[in-house]
Amino acid sequence: MKDDLDLSTRNRIMQMLKTSGELTAKEITDQLGITGMAVRRHIANLERDSLIESTTVRLPMGRPAAVYRLAAQAEEYFPKNYHAVALDLLAELEDEAGQSMVNLLFEKRKETLYKRYAGKMADSELEHKVAALSDIQNDNGYMTTWEKTSDDAYVLTEYNCPIAQVANKYNQACACELKLFESLLGATVSRSDCLASGDRKCVYHIRRS
Template sequence: MKDDLDLSTRNRIMQLLKTSGQLTAKELTDQLGITGMAVRRHIANLERDNLIESTTVRLPMGRPAAVYRLTDTADDFFPKNYHAVALDLLAELESESGEEMVNHLFDLRRSTLENRYVGKMTGNNLEHKVAALSEIQNENGYMASWEKSGDDGFILTEYNCPISQVANKYNHACSCELQLFESLLNAEVSRTDCLANGDNKCVYRIHPL
């Protein structure tokens, strides 16, 4: 129960800072109706997690005080609706220019990503390439992991797909990802599970050519 209360108070502090821009610890205490000590504890935890930051300002009366505001990192804490905007834009493009143009857009994205990441696929060791690809996908929010499979194979697993809503409607996005992996790894890659198809993860089986 205490953890739930702590989380609720933490959320309220972030909501207050989002709507107010910046607040002192006293202003937070007054609005939350809890003790100053409790507010300072939450502030310390939020600063530790790089969700808020402070600057010292001079007040009209009294000593200078710390004023707290959200960091750029905290922006991810609040709901986003990017996928809906992306789907609307793709639907407009499809209506105006046809499905082929939408697919062409995904092909261009695959080419851009290949050019961006090919430099990280150094050497001819497939294991190193798979590890590098997993790291790239993790940086992009795919919650990826990899493991060896058999004598010369590997399995790359993604537990999250940041573009799942888009991929659900436009399957060519998944095809482009598969082609991207094949090109970056210079290997045979097959997908056995797919989040866009209702599975709980994406699984890629990788073998040398």
């Protein structure tokens, strides 16, 4: 129960800073109605987790005080609706220019990603390329693992899809990812499981061409 209360108070502090911009520890204490010691403990934990940051300012009366505000990393804790915006834009594009233009957009995205990551695939060893691709996908939020299954075969697994809502409606996203992997790895790639199709993960089977 105490952990739930701590989490609730922590969230309230972050919401207060989100709406107010900057607050002192005293202002936070007054608004929450809890002890100053408890507020300082929450502030210390939030600073430790890089969710808030502070600067010292001079006040009209008394000693300088620390003013707290949200750090950039804290934005991840607030609701985002990017997928809905992306789906609306794709639907508008499809209505205005047709399905072929949507397909072209996904192809352009594939080309952009290839140019961005091809340099990390310069190593001629397929195993090193698979490892690099796994790191890239992890950095992009796909929760990726990989394993070697034989001398010339590998399996790369993604347990999360940051663009799942888009991929669920536009299977071009999945098709382009498969082509991107083939281009980056210079290998034959097939997919046996797909999150967008209702599976628990995306599983890519990679074999030396």
